[in-house]
Amino acid sequence: METHHFHFKTRRHNYPQVVCANHRVTTSKSNVNPSVLRLHNYGNPTADLAKERAVSADETKRPSTGKFGRFGGKFVPETLISCLEQLEVVFHQVLQDPEFQEELSTALNDYVGRETPLYYAERLTAHYKAQNMGRGPDIYIKREDLAHCGAHKMNNALAQAMIAKRMGLTAVVAATGAGQHGVATASACAKLGLSCTIFMSAADMEKQPSNVDLMTLLGAKVEPVRPTAGSFKDATSDSIRDWTEKLGEVYYLAGTAVGPHPCPTMVREFQSVIGRETRRQAAEKWGGTPDAVVACVGSGSNALGIFHEFVRDPTVRLIGVEAAGFGLNTGKHAATLAAGEVGVYHGAMSYLLQDEEGQITCPHSVGVGMEYPGVAPELSFLKETGRMEFYSASDEEAVEAYRRVARLEGILPALEASHAFAYLEKLCPTMPDGAKIIISCSGRGEKDTETVFNYPIS
């Protein structure tokens, strides 16, 4: 059987040659100019939100390319292009529709439990100051773990389920890694009366059985991904395949800011409520902006959700923490931005983890939600422009952080979020006294207690 050969140029800013054996890949029809930064999404953050959206809607009257610099795009089969264009049109419609916005706003408040608090972590702060002669930054935690279903995933799942309903579709399909997005999608579908199918790899189902149970209880159908090995990336592929088969009946609910345009933009838009709230809360609490915002990066939705608001503030450091798994040099990790190269995966150009033959590698992390070999194209862009810093934390450091935050603050952070907390060990000694760090606690860690329980203590 003929093997597929994907060969990408990684250093020059040209479009790579893509050789595909089983379908014709095209970029979208619009004019593509990678050197022009199409930053209509990065409007003036202090402007009225509606105005900002009106502006971007104007600019996108014609179907856009969804490019972030050279990243992003719509590398998909022909069959999906019109579907994506239709989705984009509806997306812009709902952004403008006051009724939709009000319904979404009410649901976010009453159903999801927004706004989530910005919590001053007194004991965690004191812990780091004590290690540094009483000097160190003040640490604030953005409590996405308190959202309904226990993670930030709900912000996006709810909004997109509402879009599906508006489009007249009655069924939703989604892929999930750790299960958080699956649970959030199943929840939103139950609430809106949509039928729901979730694709999850068999290996992940074993690692997070509690989430599988939750989805089943919520009335969703959980499809194990064949073959039995595999992970989130395969679940995503399967669900996109399913979507392609049932276009017009089924809505594909992207859980994170990857995939073909408009998925990354949509997900980011719906998650950006996190950052907006954070800005207001920071202003309330100390009358300013944070000095650093730290978030874990799996595929990037929670990071983008909190970063997006601050991209235009040069004084705010944006710090992403990826999963170093067993270590960056072991090959068993998920640190895409640190160790990856540029290529096309799941319909978008972005950094991704590939071997010498251009095959996607299987990532590893103790935080299942971090195990994605790609990353949001928008984050790739932020990396390349130097706007964002990125580091990584190993499995061991993440588990240690889980225990530390539990002991000091009585909060069990999801193992994914624990990667961000782990990075505080290195960050705090370098920050001046009284600097403000906001760390995104993207989910709660009850689901990970068993993993931490079984984790060998060194």
Add this chain to the structure above:
Amino acid sequence: MAIAAAAAAATSPTTARTTATLSPPPPISSSSSSSSYSSAQLNFGLPISTARPRTTAGLSISCTMTRDAAAAVAVTEKDDSDPALWSRPDAFGRFGKFGGKYVPETLMYALTELESAFNSIRNDPDFQAELGGILKDYVGRETPLYFAERPNGEGPHIYLKREDLNHTGAHKINNAIGQVLLAKRLGKKRIIAETGAGQHGVATATVCARFGLECIIYMGAQDMERQALNVFRMRLLGAEVRGVHSGTATLKDATSEAIRDWVTNVESTHYILGSVAGPHPYPMMVREFHKVIGEETRRQAMEKWGGKPDVLVACVGGGSNAMGLFEDFVKDKDVRLIGVEAAGFGLDSGKHAATLTKGEVGVLHGAMSYLLQDDDGQIIEPHSISAGLDYPGVGPEHSFLKDKGRAEYYCVTDEEALEAFKRVSRLEGIIPALETSHALAYLEKLCPTLPDGTKVVLNCSGRGDKDVQTAIKYLKL
């Protein structure tokens, strides 16, 4: 339960059973007791010497807190049809004839100290501000009042008060936070609590971690085996979990052990009681820390529909989440208060926890209240599929509200609760705790009796992640 005091030795055999329920003294071999008292000394079969049992008109119990029995009775004779005028509780910690402080001498001082500390912080703006800040930023208040659109169509409008969205996933933390702040103010460095399935233990361990206090949780050895993950959670949070091997090695034995610890270490230690049961001032204190639920509801109701709720519904185990929702509305006679208990396998099976329906008045865990007891005055082991409702007693204030007719109490079986658990999960995408599911199940009987548009607020007291395995097993999903 060894805490019941002998003071209320019934002298009139014709009245309803008001005997102090005395469980047999703990076996001498309880080497797990760290108390400096031997268990023989805690034998409550002997009357306490300071008791002066005197019957008074209308009551077959006497109060050891005053020699002048008349003062203790006066309250019940006034015209008390206006709930706003009821003393809840009165100066002796009584709600009518319920409540009180049936405890060993050694604990009296601790309770009095606790009461005066609580009264001092009640109106202390600094304390209230600190408490408010933590409830907002740490716990995630205020919790939304969510319109559960799907089960409606016609019929009443159902709103869920989302206590499931609190940090740790239940209402319990409101009280845990309040008590730990109070303990800090009292200068206590050590916190103890007992736990059955682990929920209250985890909530206590959580707040102790947050405030850096030493935390010891007593848990029956049997329960520890069944709930290994919760035990691990408590340990992760820095608490010490001590297994109790005496008796049936379950909740009531853990409670005895915790009391023993408190009696021994009363100066340094605060005992976080998880519900509106126990000796005064606990029922009042725990209610006060939870009443934020009802206060928020009032404001949110006004915002949403410009009025008050017509009916409030909550599940009742010990009764804390119900009191939290009801408290602010007790004085509003046009608001119906409905509590839902656990009927387990059914009221006739003998395997249930429907205290207010099937129980009789007695003293348990330091308070007079309804409780499930057999003909010998021994506590009946209750049953409910939900651990939180599996309590043979109930808060004295609920007993009071029931007798006054101010609140109505019904019950729902395990099966009905499981059905409601599944129904609400599938209709709303909210997985309610099995405890809460009892209240949700009662809606099936309640809604057909209510006119269209009636505003019903149900306290969604906790989330059901902890119950998923149980439910899936029983529902065979």
